[in-house]
Amino acid sequence: MAPASPSSASAPRVAVQLEVARGGAQETRGDGHSSVRTVPISILVTSVGLAVTVLASTHPAQRFPLTPTNAANYDFPFKGDHETVPYVAVVVLGIVAVVACAVAEGLLQRKGSRIKQTNGRCAAVLDALRSPAAHVLVCGLDAAILTGLVTQALKDYVGEPRPDYLARCAYVDKTVPSWSACETQEALDSDIVVRDGRRSFPSGHASTAAVFGVFLAGYWAMRIATPDVRLAAVRVLRAPDWVHEFVGVALDLFPALPLFAACYIAASRVADFRHSPGDVAMGFLLGAAFAAHGLARVARLASPRTCLEEESQRLINNDVDVV
Template identity: 30%
Template sequence: MAPANKGPWLFRDIEWRKLWGRQDYANFCLTACIIIAVILVTVLAEPHVVPYVIWDGRIAYPLNSELNTIPSWVAVFVPLVMLALTIGLGEFLAARRMHNSVTDAVSTAVYFFLDGVQSFIMGLLLTQVFKVMVGRLRPNFLSRCQPIVPANAVFSLQNITASISETDNYPCSNTDLGVLKDGRQAFPSGHTSISFNLAVYASGYLIWVWHWRRPSFAHRLSFGQEFRNDLVNVLAKAWMLAMLCFAWGVGISRIIDFQHDVSDVVGGALLGTMIALVYLLRAIPRWRRVLEADRGSDRAMVGAITTSGDVEMPLSGAGNGAGKQHSTAMGGPLEAV
């Protein structure tokens, strides 16, 4: 059956009841539980306490609270906008010919966008759990802590080992527990994990929708058509690289701002990428169910009608001819089912 997508797609033509009825609500319930878990871990869990020494140059960078190369809201909002634009262009441009109606296109776009958001939320949970479990100190921890050091304290290479066991002799003078708690949650980088999660999800979706989902051409294209397809392909790859470069830029900014070191950023990037791939590889095989969710009830209704003896079929003849026509009319829907 050829897609019935002739004419412009109008917003008023969207069947909202059908659109929301096609979504994966079981997964939404799991996401709600994950959100509750993120809140509980963030509020109640205390990070693992790692001992520190005041001469450790890795945690002696300045706080630079006024330095914020990429604000937190930008690191979240921009990748979400990129994800929405990528899915919108994929469903309404690259895969438009595969949809029967604007409702099918919007249903698929909403499905993938919400799945990407759920991947983002799962990334938040795992990132926060690992931060609490590891308890790694940020590069600016000493500036946060402001340890009290006696004026007559002398340190040398000979007494380093002994001084490590005496770390408690130099407690933090900063009484802001929130600042100190955040200073013990360096690994992995949350900003990097979130940015890579959304960028990798959008990039993977873009590769799938452009190279595997679009139907192949049965005939040879003209030079102009080939050039246009190649140009759009190049633009799609440039957009994918832009998303990944932005995510990497977020990670670099966390190093510049003395919030994380290189290993924290790499760990966040790997974690975000892993979660995004898991969710994307789960979402792609299930996306057809979004379009077929309302067709199952239609099949059930047809089956009930064809197996019932209460439905009258129009008969144009009598005797054996009528019975044969009745059998054919009944057999057609059954074979279709």
């Protein structure tokens, strides 16, 4: 039996690499086979982890005993539900930003990718889940969910009081200092409000704003503010040179907007007396780290549209069959 030719031996590996360029949803293993990342499982695992963490967080640790000497650090006004930026707004705007990134990825890949056509609804759904746009969406949401999971776990583990902790306590005996009432659970305020007063470190607003803001800024700089997109914008506008320069500057500066918004949200937590600057700094660093991890997954899984064109031309030149 004649040995296989080098081109035929390398065909499976090259074919798998082409599948990566087509859908951006597969990774090549050392044995030449492909492993498909299942989108629903990725979201399900992280969501279940976050749900378990939130449900298990009943009573934060009391590692910072209040004394008359340190009570002044936690005696700032309590504003109740009057927040500069509500947490729900941060989450909603962040999800919208991730969805916008996924839509942009779909538009970028639509003309350059020749994804294998399949028949049937189930096959069409699988193709959609394997698309680069789906992976951008999953990477962004995974980063946000993991950020929330770690943030919530650290809040309960550390148990640092918020700057407005004492103001949450309406002690029974007016002759007893409020810090004593809080420590002996004699507060008249809602038990949930008092317990939440011991979840200062790290800031959830800062970590959530950072993960969404850094992810959007990084995706824009990595995928939108590129020479190809800038050239396409110039061709569409057909405007004078100064307009082209303005478009280029706008594309380069846009990533600063989500970063500025994230910094503003983080700073508002200090202004609202909900966190100390250290809480905000740690939360922002935590969110930025998970956003960087999500962007690394995007760079690995979602290939640019030029990758398919270059790979296809190389395969044609080498006379290798495309699967």
